[in-house]
Amino acid sequence: MNTQEVVLETPLGSLRGLQQDGLLVFHGVPYAMPPVGARRFAPPALAQPWAGERDARHRGAIAPQTPSRLAVATGDFEEPQDEDCLTLTVWTQGVDAARRPVLVWFHGGAYTSGAGSLPWYDGSRLASEGDIVVVNVTSRLGALGYLYAPGVSPGNLGLLDQVAALEWVKSHIAAFGGDPLQVTVMGQSAGAHAIALMLARPNAEAPLAQRAILQSAPLGVTLYDLDKAKGNGDFFLRALGIDPDDPRARELACQASIKQILDAQTATTLHVVQQSSPGEPGALPFIPIADGVVLPTPGHMASALKGAAGKLDVLIGTTRDEATCFFYGNPAIEALTRAPIPEEDAARLAARRPGGSAGRLLMDFVCEQVFLWPSLDWARRAAQAGRNTYLYQFDWAAANRDLAATHCLELPFVFGTREAFAAAPMMAGADTGRVDALSAAMRASWISFIRTGNPNHAGVPPWPPFEPARRATMRFDDVTGAVGDLAGDSWRAAPTT
Structure with missing residues (x-):
């Protein structure tokens, strides 16, 4: 790799970054003041100009966190942790006046783990192949980001961090060769959920983006009340x-x-x-709350999310077996003789998965309730609002049949970071040639959507837009193609109010 150092003058100060094989990267770029000392448990304050030159050659610290519960699928990581973590990583082909489309990435991790700076989410391939500016966001997590305790912390601070990052993009991305009027927000799991919540904020100004990519958004999760x-x-x-x-x-x-x-x-x-109830996948104490200030009250949250779906063009989808990693290796789930779900759902799911264990039927139910049906409903509402809407399902399965097409499995494909996921159990035994081929096709679709609002390109079969009466879904697998009705009978059983 040919690496040189570069210096960029921005409105906030000088950044010393890297030029690697023709691509510029700037690490640890502050978008807000460090939330340390008396600023712990306080809303973010936008970054202030700095004197001298700031070193942007090394990955920024990740938010303080405990090991991820999904390491059984994704593998784990070791990175320096620090409260001074409100930073961005930016990849761009040039700091000129080209006004490139911008992609802003919000990582998953149940609001308690992960970081935008992880090698898993390296944006270099998307930036170079699509000539786009990629911005990865790191924000506060866990109690530091989502504690609600009157007089101590108002809650929703991590979500406000993410809003502040988008405000920084609007004000400063032009200095990095990006167009603040061509922004796509992209997130997976909690990151996708956060995007939906940001769009649902009461009294929010015009959306700080034009398009959204929502991967495995747990839109079926109910927020806590005060x-x-x-x-x-x-x-x-x-x-x-x-x-x-x-x-x-x-x-x-x-x-x-x-x-x-x-x-x-x-x-x-x-x-x-x-x-929590047996088999409940969430049970997370530190997540966004329906506080009536940053987000609507519980009584208004559902209607706000319905309205949010119509605000941006959207590419949205799930993996086929989202829930397997949440229950993987849990002896209590393996010992179930009856899935703790409504009888009519158990019968329907059993018919769809003959011979499936009670635990596997529970996983299918959670996948539907938390991820699949709410994502389908988001697509329906976006299409009804006249938005460009495209639906996908990621069907490529891990060699480990207990994980199958599990939550997070699409990530190395979307980013083209197979090497960074080399230790991930979900990638064990994968044929690298098949992975790389599918990854290239997916990256091209994502890039096309980011640039044009349409994911079609020569490398995939035609991908029709989603319409309520024609629920076209692109299924990504070794054989990729669009189908007419993703969920079949289960979708017809889903609530559509």
Whole structure:
């Protein structure tokens, strides 16, 4: 790899980045002030100009976090952690006046793990193949991002971080060769969910993007109301050794070490899991909340999301077996003799998967309820609003049949980062030639959508737009093609209000 150093003058200051094989990359670019000290548990404040030259040659720190629960599928990672993590990574072919389309990436991880700076999400192939500017966002996670405790933290801080990142893009991406009027937001799992929530904010200004790519969005997840969120917050503070009613609670919480924060976060998560229903996949104490300020109240959340679906052109889809990694290796799930789901759903799913175990039927049910049906409904509403709408399903399956086409499996294909996922169990035993061929086709579709709002290109069969009466779906597998009705009978059983 041919690497040279470059210096870019931006309105906020000088950045020393890298030029690698004709592509420019700038790491650790601040979009907000560091949320440290008294700024812990405070809303983000936009980045201020700096003096001198800022080193942008090395990946930025990731948000403090515990190991991902999905490492059983994706593998794990070791990266430096720091509260000073509100940064971006930017890839571009040139810092000129070309005004390239912009892609802004929001990673998944259940709002508790991951980072935009991980090699998994390296944007170099998308940037070079599509001549687009790729911006990866790292934001606060877990309790530091989503604690709700009156007088200590208002909640939804990680979501506000992501809004601040989009505001930075609007104001500063032109200095990196990007067009602030051609922005596509893309996210997977929690990242896709966050995009939907940002679009649902009450009294939000015009959307800070023109298109959206939503991969495996858990749109069926119900947000906490203030009472439930406060209960989780009170438990967290007590786990830190702080009385929630202590007038100094915020001061004490800001003084706690990162280890203490993460230990209390783990204790709170265990508490919530112990209170959850058998087989419930979520049970996460630190996620966005329906607070009536940043997001609508619980009573208005559903209608706000319905309206949000019509705001942007969208490419949306799921993997075929989203839920397998959430239950993988869980002896309680393997021991089930009856899936804890409604009888009519169990009968329908059993007919679709003859011989399927109770645990596997539960996984199919969670896939439908949390991911598939809500994504189909989002597509329907977007199409009805006149938006360019394209639906996909990722069917390529892992060699491990218990994982199959699991959650996160499309990521190395979309980014072309097979090498970065070399240790991922979900990629074990994969034929690299087949992976690379499918990856190239998917990247070209994603790039085409980012550039034109249409994912069609010469390398895939025709991909018709989604329409409520003609639910065309592109199925990505070794044999890729569009089908007329993704979910068949199960979609007809889904709620459509």
